[in-house]
Amino acid sequence: MTEQEMQWLVKQLIGTAEVLGQALSPAAAALMAEDLSSFPQLVLARALSRVRNEHAGRLTPKAILDRIDEAVGRPAANEAWAIASTALDERATVVWTNEMAAAWSLARPVAEAGDMVGARMAFITAYERVVRGAREAKAMPTVTVSIGWDAEGRNPAIEKALQLGYITPERAAQEMTITLPPPVFNPVALLTGRVEETPGAGLTPELRARLKSLRDDLANRPSRTGAAERLERIKQARYKRELNQRVQQRLAEEGKA
Structure with a gap:
């Protein structure tokens, strides 16, 4: 940020705090401005406008960062899970960020084993850690479009991403022209x-x-007996437990790194 932009940001922070009924000293505003200086001015202006219109408490860095995340296309953990979990279906077109994809890479094995509750927990834990690291590194999320082979569902997914501001109209038009051949077997x-x-x-x-x-x-093929089916269920349950333990261990190891 230039010196002029920093002065603008300090004034915006002091004015926003005043709107919320809070007195913010120039020194405190300067500290907050330093922490926010890596974000584009337009993103900061939008985020502070939303804080003034939506926030009811004191002006805090978190209140601003939450709205910056939305402005740069970084959804909250639960919304990110709702988007990422659709990647389990190869027919679906998924518009997501690199941060969602990183978290999904850890949660997908659990989801493929049939444990969606465990997959959601693994995803949210990983996603929050990835986002925290990106914030500390001042890194913006990048959006990718994973095209599914279901042509009928492709355009609605891209249009929704456009409405949410995840992609530009030009990017949406480009992605809508891509077609993939359907798989041979359903x-x-x-x-x-x-x-x-x-x-x-x-x-x-x-x-x-x-x-x-x-x-x-x-x-x-002969149908399996009840005993064989019970044995298979036991094996699946054991596999899910072991897989969940490996995922949790990996999350813990990455958290220490």
């Missing part, structure tokens, strides 16, 4: 033990023969 049907062709996949005769072979193989 992944949702595979989760239920069925093998089905994805509509519009355009299978070759060889792939159709392979599809029929897989379908016949599943149909001819």
